[in-house]
Amino acid sequence: MLNTMVLIRTDNFDKALIALADLVRYAGMEIRGKPRIIPPALSDWAFEKLVGEKPKKKYRAHVVAQIDLPPSKAIGRLREIHPPAHIIVIPPDSPVHRELLKMWGTFEVLKGFYPPKKSRKGEESEE
Template sequence: MKNTMVLVRTDDFQKAMVALADLVRYGGMKIRGEPRIVPPALSDWAFEKVVGEKPKKRYSAHVVAQIDLPPAKAIGRLREIHPPAHIIVIPPQSKVHGELLRLWGTLEKLKGFHQPKEIRRESKDEEE
């Protein structure tokens, strides 16, 4: 099974790491493998393909990570937690996902990111 991806767009890599940690801590997601740094042009292209419009704001830090949830569930969790970054969910069957996966080995690893411990999830998810 292919993993869903998230594209994190923010002002600096420290904020990107906080946003990824929030996905794990408060969103109950697991980051698979190591997040990668994405060139701004590739990030803008991915944004445009997934969202359907050109990005309105310029960011200087762009990171992509693979997560362990299906796209719909990931989007729902993102709406609940409001991380300190602009995050786009990239579904596994999309052209963007295929392109990012193809380039994965060439993208620089995000140094300094460590998977935090999961601390808070409502029990409603256990029922699903």
């Protein structure tokens, strides 16, 4: 089973890191693997394919991450939170998803992302 992806478009990588943390903390998503940095042109192409129009705003930071939710659930949870970024859900059955997955290994890993700890009952924190 393929993971849904999210495309995060924002002004800088600090905001991208905050947006990823928000997805975990407030939207209850689990980030699978390490988020990757993608070229702006590829991000714009993905945006156009998924949204059906050319992006109106230029962003400097473009990050893609795999998450543990089906697209419809991810979209619903995104509507409930307000991360400091423009986030688009990429369904596993889309051409954009296939293209990004093919190129995944060539993308630079986003440094500095450590998922916020989720507290589980009966588990001791290691801090």
